[in-house]
Amino acid sequence: MTPEFAPSDAPTLPLWLIWSGDDLPPEAGDWPAATGFAARAGQICLLPDADGGLRGALMGLGDPARADRERFQIARAHALPKGDWHLASAPAGLDADALALGWLLGQYGFTRYAGTPKDGPRLRCPEGADAERAIAIATGEFLTRDLINTPACDMGPAQLEQAARDLATRIGARIEVTTGQALLDGNLPLIHAVGRAAEAAPRLIDIRIGDDGPMLTVVGKGVCFDTGGLNLKPGASMGLMKKDMGGAATALGLLSMLADTGALRGIRLRVLIPAVENNVAGNSFRPGDILTSRKGLTVEVNNTDAEGRLVLADAMALAAEEGPDLMISLATLTGAARVALGPDVPPFYCDDDATAQAIQSAGIKAGDPVWRMPFWAPYDSMIEPGIADLDNAPSGGMAGSITAALFLRRFAQGATRYAHFDIYGWQPSAMPGRPKGGVGQASRAILAALPRIVG
Ligand code: BES
Numbered sequence: 001m002t003p004e005f006a007p008s009d010a011p012t013l014p015l016w017l018i019w020s021g022d023d024l025p026p027e028a029g030d031w032p033a034a035t036g037f038a039a040r041a042g043q044i045c046l047l048p049d050a051d052g053g054l055r056g057a058l059m060g061l062g063d064p065a066r067a068d069r070e071r072f073q074i075a076r077a078h079a080l081p082k083g084d085w086h087l088a089s090a091p092a093g094l095d096a097d098a099l100a101l102g103w104l105l106g107q108y109g110f111t112r113y114a115g116t117p118k119d120g121p122r123l124r125c126p127e128g129a130d131a132e133r134a135i136a137i138a139t140g141e142f143l144t145r146d147l148i149n150t151p152a153c154d155m156g157p158a159q160l161e162q163a164a165r166d167l168a169t170r171i172g173a174r175i176e177v178t179t180g181q182a183l184l185d186g187n188l189p190l191i192h193a194v195g196r197a198a199e200a201a202p203r204l205i206d207i208r209i210g211d212d213g214p215m216l217t218v219v220g221k222g223v224c225f226d227t228g229g230l231n232l233k234p235g236a237s238m239g240l241m242k243k244d245m246g247g248a249a250t251a252l253g254l255l256s257m258l259a260d261t262g263a264l265r266g267i268r269l270r271v272l273i274p275a276v277e278n279n280v281a282g283n284s285f286r287p288g289d290i291l292t293s294r295k296g297l298t299v300e301v302n303n304t305d306a307e308g309r310l311v312l313a314d315a316m317a318l319a320a321e322e323g324p325d326l327m328i329s330l331a332t333l334t335g336a337a338r339v340a341l342g343p344d345v346p347p348f349y350c351d352d353d354a355t356a357q358a359i360q361s362a363g364i365k366a367g368d369p370v371w372r373m374p375f376w377a378p379y380d381s382m383i384e385p386g387i388a389d390l391d392n393a394p395s396g397g398m399a400g401s402i403t404a405a406l407f408l409r410r411f412a413q414g415a416t417r418y419a420h421f422d423i424y425g426w427q428p429s430a431m432p433g434r435p436k437g438g439v440g441q442a443s444r445a446i447l448a449a450l451p452r453i454v455g
């Protein structure tokens with residue numbers, strides 16, 4: 001599905017967005033008051049013309065003091081009748097680019113298995129907004145959502161590879177994939193160990209674009225399904241685990257956005273995706289196994305359900321070998337991150353204050369909030385089990401998101417700066433612009449911060 005605006009030359013009906021307490025447009029006459037329009041959030045008032053035809057509409061935005069609660073309220077206007085519309089007013093406090101993007105994000109629907117693509121209203125790109133940029137961002141976000149929403153039976157490591165190949169072809173990027181036994185030959189043992197029990201072979205997807213300039217490497221967790229391995233997840237926790245490739249899906253969505261907004265000019269970008277299924281078979285890796293990583297650090301597997309950090313470790317070690325200026329990891333890594341901050345605000349970790357501040361403030365502005373948490377060095381002792389260099393699942397689980405981040409940081413040495421995002425990748429109940437289901441997190445924050453963090 002491709003995000004689109006109404007063509008600028010099409011005849012359009014006026015739509016007024018109204019904060020509660022705002023004056024109503026005189027054109028609307030007495031009709032809104034007579035029909036009980038109170039500008040409640042999402043309340044729509046259709047305006048008839050003298051012949052009973054449709055002449056325009058008002059949509060309420062609710063109390064402006066609560067504007068922080070929902071950034072993309074305009075997406076509620078998808079409830080308007082089919083037809084072409086334009087914004088007749090510029091409501092206070094809403095910038096044109098946010099209106100444009102909010103509208104497009106609300107167009108998304110996942111119709112691969114049931115239903116039909118939405119054939120609803122279209123909006124002309126709001127005046128002053130950059131239509132091409134909004135479409136580029138929404139296109140990347142739709143890709144992320146589609147990849148996450150597609151269940152593991154149709155989005156295993158092979159299909160994730162194919163999606164990466166399709167994107168690479170579209171944007172003119174180079175791609176190499178190392179699969180199965182070749183992972184061992186190429187010294188990527190942890191990716192192989194986690195993925196070897198599944199029917200679909202584990203693999204490392206490696207995409208590059210751009211030839212000179214500062215280098216950004218993005219590593220995305222591509223666990224296409226996470227059963228927990230032999231330390232199996234209980235059913236309720238396993239239910240959503242098709243989304244455990246949310247980091248990979250977000251990395252590919254970000255790549256799409258970067259390419260389509262022209263943000264790749266003058267930089268080198270590499271995207272690495274370890275794509276595996278964490279499943280159970282006679283050749284599963286086991287609790288207690290001690291594995292030697294690409295980097296040479298040994299890891300005691302105290303829980304096969306802490307698999308994300310294992311596959312990321314080898315991909316990041318490989319990435320760090322060429323010393324990128326910035327390395328970013330995106331991963332649905334821990335339940336602890338959800339306990340700490342809930343589904344909407346992913347924690348991120350970064351030792352460089354300027355980079356962290358740029359990302360956090362860009363994210364808030366872009367309606368893609370992320371919140372900094374500390375790489376708390378004293379907790380490094382928690383991931384050191386004694387009989388190996390590292391423990392993938394410290395007992396007790398205290399500070400679980402932090403200890404996972406500290407584990408990853410061991411493999412980022414070599415990169416000048418490193419930022420890690422522990423994302424959820426899922427919208428548990430619908431919000432304007434975010435239907436229930438897969439959702440990209442941190443991609444728009446990174447995109448918006450890019451000029452300040454790479455270069
Ligand atoms: N994919 C999960 C983390 C997860 C669970 C993310 C639910 C979002 C929602 C990850 O592989 C995992 O199972 N992590 C364990 C780690 C623990 C065993 C140290 C966790 O968080 O419980």
Ligand code: MN
Nearest residue numbers: 226305306307
């Ligand atoms: Mn797991």
Ligand code: ZN
Nearest residue numbers: 223226244308
């Ligand atoms: Zn996982």
